[in-house]
Amino acid sequence: MSTPTPQAYVLRGVRPYGTDPVDVVLADGVIAAIGAPGTVEVPDGATEIPAGSDGTGSDGTGLVLLPGLVDLHTHLREPGREDAETVFSGTRAAAAGGFTAVHAMANTTPTQDTAGVVEQVYRLGQEAGWADVHPVGAVTVGLGGERLAELGAMADSAARVRVFSDDGKCVHDPVLMRRALEYVKAFDGVVAQHAQEPRLTEGAQMNEGIVSAQIGLTGWPAVAEESIIARDVLLAEHVGSRLHVCHLSTAGSVEIVRWAKGRGINVTAEVTPHHLVLTDDLARDYDPVFKVNPPLRTAKDVEAVREGLADGTIDIVATDHAPHPVEDKDCEWSSAAFGMTGLETALSVVQQTMVDTGRMTWADVARVLSENPARIGRIDEGPASQGRPVAVGEPANLTLVDPAATRAIDGRTQVTASSNTPFGGMELPGRVVATFLRGRATVLDGVVVDRAAVDRAAGAPAFEGATR
Amino acid sequence: MKHLLTTQGMSKDDAILLLDTSAQMAATQSRENKKLPTLRGRTVVNLFYEDSTRTRISFETAAKRLSADVINFSAKGSSVSKGESLKDTALTLHAMGADAVVVRHSASGAAHQLAHAGWLDAGVLNAGDGMHQHPTQALLDAFTIRRHLVGNVGADGRGADTSVGADLAGLRIAIVGDVLHSRVARSNVYLLHTLGAEVTLIAPPTLVPVGVEMWPCRVSYHLDETLEQWQPDAVMMLRVQRERMSGGSGAFFPSPMEYSRKFGFDGRRLAVLPDHAIVMHPGPMNRGLEISADAADHPRSVIVEQVANGVAVRMAALYLLLSGDDSASTEKTSTDERNAL
Numbered sequence: 001m002s003t004p005t006p007q008a009y010v011l012r013g014v015r016p017y018g019t020d021p022v023d024v025v026l027a028d029g030v031i032a033a034i035g036a037p038g039t040v041e042v043p044d045g046a047t048e049i050p051a052g053s054d055g056t057g058s059d060g061t062g063l064v065l066l067p068g069l070v071d072l073h074t075h076l077r078e079p080g081r082e083d084a085e086t087v088f089s090g091t092r093a094a095a096a097g098g099f100t101a102v103h104a105m106a107n108t109t110p111t112q113d114t115a116g117v118v119e120q121v122y123r124l125g126q127e128a129g130w131a132d133v134h135p136v137g138a139v140t141v142g143l144g145g146e147r148l149a150e151l152g153a154m155a156d157s158a159a160r161v162r163v164f165s166d167d168g169k170c171v172h173d174p175v176l177m178r179r180a181l182e183y184v185k186a187f188d189g190v191v192a193q194h195a196q197e198p199r200l201t202e203g204a205q206m207n208e209g210i211v212s213a214q215i216g217l218t219g220w221p222a223v224a225e226e227s228i229i230a231r232d233v234l235l236a237e238h239v240g241s242r243l244h245v246c247h248l249s250t251a252g253s254v255e256i257v258r259w260a261k262g263r264g265i266n267v268t269a270e271v272t273p274h275h276l277v278l279t280d281d282l283a284r285d286y287d288p289v290f291k292v293n294p295p296l297r298t299a300k301d302v303e304a305v306r307e308g309l310a311d312g313t314i315d316i317v318a319t320d321h322a323p324h325p326v327e328d329k330d331c332e333w334s335s336a337a338f339g340m341t342g343l344e345t346a347l348s349v350v351q352q353t354m355v356d357t358g359r360m361t362w363a364d365v366a367r368v369l370s371e372n373p374a375r376i377g378r379i380d381e382g383p384a385s386q387g388r389p390v391a392v393g394e395p396a397n398l399t400l401v402d403p404a405a406t407r408a409i410d411g412r413t414q415v416t417a418s419s420n421t422p423f424g425g426m427e428l429p430g431r432v433v434a435t436f437l438r439g440r441a442t443v444l445d446g447v448v449v450d451r452a453a454v455d456r457a458a459g460a461p462a463f464e465g466a467t468r
Numbered sequence: 469m470k471h472l473l474t475t476q477g478m479s480k481d482d483a484i485l486l487l488d489t490s491a492q493m494a495a496t497q498s499r500e501n502k503k504l505p506t507l508r509g510r511t512v513v514n515l516f517y518e519d520s521t522r523t524r525i526s527f528e529t530a531a532k533r534l535s536a537d538v539i540n541f542s543a544k545g546s547s548v549s550k551g552e553s554l555k556d557t558a559l560t561l562h563a564m565g566a567d568a569v570v571v572r573h574s575a576s577g578a579a580h581q582l583a584h585a586g587w588l589d590a591g592v593l594n595a596g597d598g599m600h601q602h603p604t605q606a607l608l609d610a611f612t613i614r615r616h617l618v619g620n621v622g623a624d625g626r627g628a629d630t631s632v633g634a635d636l637a638g639l640r641i642a643i644v645g646d647v648l649h650s651r652v653a654r655s656n657v658y659l660l661h662t663l664g665a666e667v668t669l670i671a672p673p674t675l676v677p678v679g680v681e682m683w684p685c686r687v688s689y690h691l692d693e694t695l696e697q698w699q700p701d702a703v704m705m706l707r708v709q710r711e712r713m714s715g716g717s718g719a720f721f722p723s724p725m726e727y728s729r730k731f732g733f734d735g736r737r738l739a740v741l742p743d744h745a746i747v748m749h750p751g752p753m754n755r756g757l758e759i760s761a762d763a764a765d766h767p768r769s770v771i772v773e774q775v776a777n778g779v780a781v782r783m784a785a786l787y788l789l790l791s792g793d794d795s796a797s798t799e800k801t802s803t804d805e806r807n808a809l
Contacts, residue, residue, distance in 0.1 A: 202718070205576075213679030214476065216576035216600030216654060221678070285584065286577030330585075331553050332575035334598070 008046035009441065011434075013037050014065040014400060016390040018362030021062055026396040029439035034392055049400070049434060049444075063433055066366045068100025068397030069347065070373040070386050072163065072192070072270060073246060073318035075339070076102070076133070078124060079117070080109025085323040085417045087121060090343070091130035093321075093416035095442035097343040098399035098432040100131050101386040103377055106138040107168040113138035113149035115157035122159035129451045130442050132384055134377060137161040139180045139191060143169050148180060155187040162378040165192035167246055168293075170228060172198050177232060181241035188378060190268075192244040193232050195253070196294065200224035205334055207280040207295040215284060217333065220295045222250040229253050233260035233267050244376055245269040247320050249294040251304030258313045268376050270318040271305045273342055273349035274422055278302075282422070288329045288336030289422050292322070309368060310359040316372045319346045323418030340422045344414050348428035351403060356429060366390075384438075396439035405431035415448060469788050471583045471592045474601040475659035480635065483610070483662055488632050489784035490611050490777070497533070497780060507536035510790050513566040515557065516595070517543040517573040522751060523595050526775070527570045530782035536790075539566070554578060558587035566590045568790055576600035591789040599649050605750055606655035608781040610636065610663055612774050613702050616746050637664030640698060644670045644691060644731060645706030645758050646720075648677050652750045653706060657685045670694050672731065674720040675712070691731050695740045703741065704748040705733050708758045724757055734760035738768065746770045 008027040015021050016034070023040045025033040033040040076090040085093075087104070094102045104121050106112035112121060118135040125133020137154035141147055143166045154161040164184055171177045171193060180191050201224045206212050208219020229245055233256065236243035245257060248269045257269045274292060279299050282290040290296060308314040322339025329336050350369065354360040360368075374380040374387025388394040406427050411419030435443040442449055469482065496504060512531040516524050524540065531538045541561075554573075561569055568591040571579050576598030583592040596602040615621040617639055619631030641660050647653045647669050660667050667685035669676065676687055688694040695703070708727065712720045721727045738747065747759075747769040755761050764771060 199718075208678050210679040210682045213677040213682070214654070216598050216651060218599075219678060286580050327553070330555055332573070332581065333577045334575040 087124035195228035254308035293338035494780035642700040
């Protein structure tokens with residue numbers, strides 16, 4: 001049997017990176033043609049995707065076409081916590097949010113600290129087929145912070161791990177961090193640090209400041225993040241390694257990264273959507289849906305991370321999508337789990353905070369949500385490359401977004417298996433209309449597309465895995 | 469008043485109503501028959517997740533003096549210790565028809581969640597939540613201060629309380645000790661400020677929270693200097709937990725001796741105060757650490773009276789929570805009914 005040919009699509013009057021409307025043809029898994037509306041040759045049987053809400057897009061309100069989004073920081077919870085999320089449900093949520101690739105964090109049970117476990121997660125991602133799954137390897141065995149996991153074996157495995165992180169825990173031992181930074185140079189890897197000085201954050205529940213003082217919750221001081229970032233950028237400079245800072249959250253952290261980049265240190269940084277918009281004031285009602293690590297900070301920090309993202313100090317937005325079952329959030333604040341979901345709201349939050357405010361263009365959005373994360377994760381080249389330009393011949397990993405739409409967010413109706421969104425009850429701008437993974441629609445008309453049905457229509461077997 | 473969760477944001481009118489109602493309750497407690505029929509047929513649950521015999525007994529006494537049925541639900545020996553969640557416990561109490569829940573919990577915000585998470589309809593009375601609030605403690609402290617320093621009651625407890633309707637304007641109150649971990653300090657700072665008093669917190673810098681600059685009070689690191697120069701009308705000592713000085717590099721102060729020397733209250737420091745000043749402590753005391761025996765047992769110490777006033781204040785709080793209809797503000801609580809006490 002020949003390789004199945006994905007369905008062909010023609011996207012009418014869409015605006016790549018928010019520029020002038022064009023027609024785009026997707027065929028054989030790649031972008032086959034781009035041309036002025038009505039001028040492109042359309043293959044037989046291609047599915048028409050009409051233009052934006054106004055029908056033409058000529059007044060600048062049509063659908064915006066972006067390279068498929070890439071998340072460098074996702075918790076898919078499988079294996080171990082399938083009650084919160086599975087690779088299948090999490091990547092389905094990713095597709096709904098416009099993502100075509102996610103990096104699955106290592107804090108699963110068992111931990112993603114061996115070639116066997118990362119290959120399992122990688123394979124589950126392929127079978128699910130909603131988005132490419134790139135497992136992140138643990139830096140230390142069992143995230144224990146005591147000895148290096150087999151980083152080389154994970155790098156050499158079928159999962160080709162390039163990002164290593166103990167996320168959820170900080171690699172706090174300076175010698176161990178130095179060794180990890182040095183060791184991953186052999187395979188062009190990167191250590192993604194969860195910057196949290198453990199002694200300064202014992203029992204910590206929320207940002208330490210005015211609100212924590214009033215409501216009596218143990219503080220998580222900004223200095224606990226900043227001191228680790230400062231140490232790590234100096235270590236990276238000393239050993240000439242590549243460092244990535246996960247979910248940076250404070251104004252001081254932005255300053256340190258800005259200083260490090262000015263010095264030529266090879267550091268990249270990410271901010272989460274929630275740290276771009278939410279503040280610690282939300283803890284006042286003790287609703288644990290707002291409990292997250294690092295914690296929500298102050299309005300001053302929110303402004304600093306927006307500025308850092310706009311000026312390039314912060315390279316990417318990553319979701320830190322952290323699904324939890326209801327019982328882990330429907331309880332006392334101090335007993336509740338840290339974390340919030342984010343895959344299905346990330347693009348909307350970035351639009352609201354950065355695009356609608358005039359601080360970034362859609363090309364900048366493509367940079368921070370697709371190109372840069374793909375480059376940091378070293379998935380921007382090769383057979384399943386991501387974060388590529390919207391250009392003829394490139395793989396058809398694409399996200400079509402309607403920026404004029406608004407959505408009311410409701411955790412119970414989201415695609416993720418968990419409901420712990422902090423945006424419940426809020427209206428957010430922008431809606432993902434379609435997502436394409438190598439030319440195959442994972443989302444059409446805002447609804448996730450059952451893959452088996454698409455493949456049957458194209459005369460292909462239900463699962464790629466079945467042919468391997 | 470549907471719930472009593474915090475003193476932060478409490479209106480001055482509500483605070484004075486609570487104090488005045490407490491005075492009426494206190495007056496009934498000198499009768500031979502201390503029991504009032506007011507809450508007959510109502511059910512009050514004491515839901516205690518933390519050991520606190522003193523506070524529990526105070527609430528239990530208050531509820532029984534008002535003729536309410538009292539159910540004590542303690543975390544030990546109940547389903548809570550088997551892992552039942554706060555939510556399930558709340559649903560159970562709701563199903564059993566509790567009219568008011570008095571809750572003590574180690575988690576800050578537990579009382580707020582019980583009141584607002586939709587698990588239960590009952591009025592919620594916060595009897596201490598983590599490091600957050602303990603509003604009836606602040607009310608009984610304010611009540612005690614008002615009786616002595618505004619009313620005519622002497623340090624010996626004799627004399628008529630002429631302070632009904634008054635606030636605490638112009639009084640200077642020093643709160644000394646572990647402010648960082650103290651729900652008593654947080655509750656008092658806001659209530660005393662609302663009532664017009666000036667508050668100074670006195671503690672080593674390690675026991676003052678980051679963010680204290682937004683509290684309506686001043687902060688001093690020096691007990692002797694503040695007592696001499698500021699001349700407070702009342703000194704409120706906070707309990708220092710023994711574990712605060714252990715933990716090696718995480719200890720909050722070097723030694724109990726040093727703490728005692730710099731922040732302990734004793735006869736010498738008492739002698740520096742004005743003659744009318746009173747000494748307070750929420751209990752239980754660490755004698756010899758934050759307060760010496762001669763200060764604790766001094767005639768100007770009102771520590772035992774604080775306990776007695778605690779019952780009157782809790783009677784007032786339960787009465788105001790349970791006797792009004794759900795939506796009514798405290799002002800609408802029947803004055804006749806209160807006068808009939």
